[in-house]
Amino acid sequence: MAFANSLLSSSSSPSQIPHGSKDFNSTPLIISPHERSAFTFSPIRNKFSELGIGVIGSSRKKNILYASVNDLNASASSTSLDADSVPMPVVLIDQDSDSDATIVQLSFGDRLGALIDTMNALKHLGLDVAKGTVLTDGPVKQTKFFITRLDTGRKVEDPDMLERIRLTIINNLLKYHPESSERLAMGEAFGIKAPEKKLDVDITTHVHVKEDGPKRSLLCIETADRPGLLVEIIKIIADVNIDVESAEIDTEGLVAKDKFHVSYRGAALTSSLSQVLVNCLRYYLRRPETDIDSY
Known part of the structure; x- marks a missing residue:
């Protein structure tokens, strides 16, 4: 069952970036590692399309994210983590808001890094990231990507591929932010700590x-x-x-x-x-x- 090519149009175009966000197509973002969330984008070209990679969460403790050339996913650095301090991981795949691209939003409180390894993992699925934005709303950092297929340049419509995208993002979240395992269903099988409560x-x-x-x-x-x-x-x-x-x-x-x-x-x-x-x-x-x- 394929999704229809003609989808709902968003009230605002992807080029309209909200206040407090950064557009990955503009000047690379460089933030001091002493700030709350640290990125190092200087070795990255302005377009993420050559790399090929969701909104709720809070943290009671300060976490510093360090990103380097070799590991731009960045994992949280904290002296200790308890269940209440781990924010809610959210992965949202939106097929309605843009007629030309599949929008993927990823949020894990303020702990996300540049997600370069996640983008490379999606590139290996035959996907391209045409555009991306980072929006900071209080303690929550929301990363949004506009994804298309490399072979057609169109949005992803195959349900199997959409599920692979979702699982790829969650897998990388477990890998680079292992503390997220106690808040994710896949954490029981693949994480360092299974969720304490199982859902009925x-x-x-x-x-x-x-x-x-x-x-x-x-x-x-x-x-x-x-x-x-x-x-x-x-x-x-x-x-x-x-x-x-x-x-x-x-x-x-x-x-x-x-x-x-x-x-x-x-x-x-x-x-x-x-x-x-x-x-x-x-x-x-x-x-x-x-x-x-x-x-």
């Missing part, structure tokens, strides 16, 4: 279909995160013969909060079809494990 899939799973005009409906899903989740959701939707026009994939710690613009034969879902879709998704998502073999 039955309790955390919520599925709703809302009106979104005469030609499409808005499907909202909230459930416990796990590898392969996005691909599983897309397969279930396809099995009911419903088309996915666009999506927003939001990973907030242990929870996945996804939104899909869906339609049936070019029209919004009827109440009966909506109920069928909701019942199918609730049944499959509440299973303890996914059947996706490729992850």
Whole structure:
């Protein structure tokens, strides 16, 4: 099931950078390592497209991020970390706000570095970063990238590739910020410290279909995160013969909060079809494990 090429347009163009942000296409950003978040962009060319790589979080302790030429992801430096001090990691994949690019937003409080290794990992997936911005909002640093496919120059529409993007970013977050493992579902298998509390899939799973005009409906899903989740959701939707026009994939710690613009034969879902879709998704998502073999 491929996403439609024509997506919603954003009210503001990517070139309109909000106050307090830095545009990676402009002069390289150099900040003193004594500041709260330190970057070293001087060896980087103004365009990130030659390198090839989400909004909530807080930290009670001061953390200094040091970035060097050899490791520009930068990991947090702190004398001690406790559960309350680790901010919420958020990875958001937005297919709606830009018609030409897939927008990826990454946030982990104020601990993120330049994420160069993450961008290189995405380049190895055949992707390009056309533009990027960093926005600092209080204690939260939000990094936003505009991603396209290297072969076509267009946004990513394949659900399998979108899931690979999500898992690649989370994997690098676990690697360069190992303390994030206690706030991520993948931390149980791949992190240094598993989350202290496991989510009850039955309790955390919520599925709703809302009106979104005469030609499409808005499907909202909230459930416990796990590898392969996005691909599983897309397969279930396809099995009911419903088309996915666009999506927003939001990973907030242990929870996945996804939104899909869906339609049936070019029209919004009827109440009966909506109920069928909701019942199918609730049944499959509440299973303890996914059947996706490729992850």
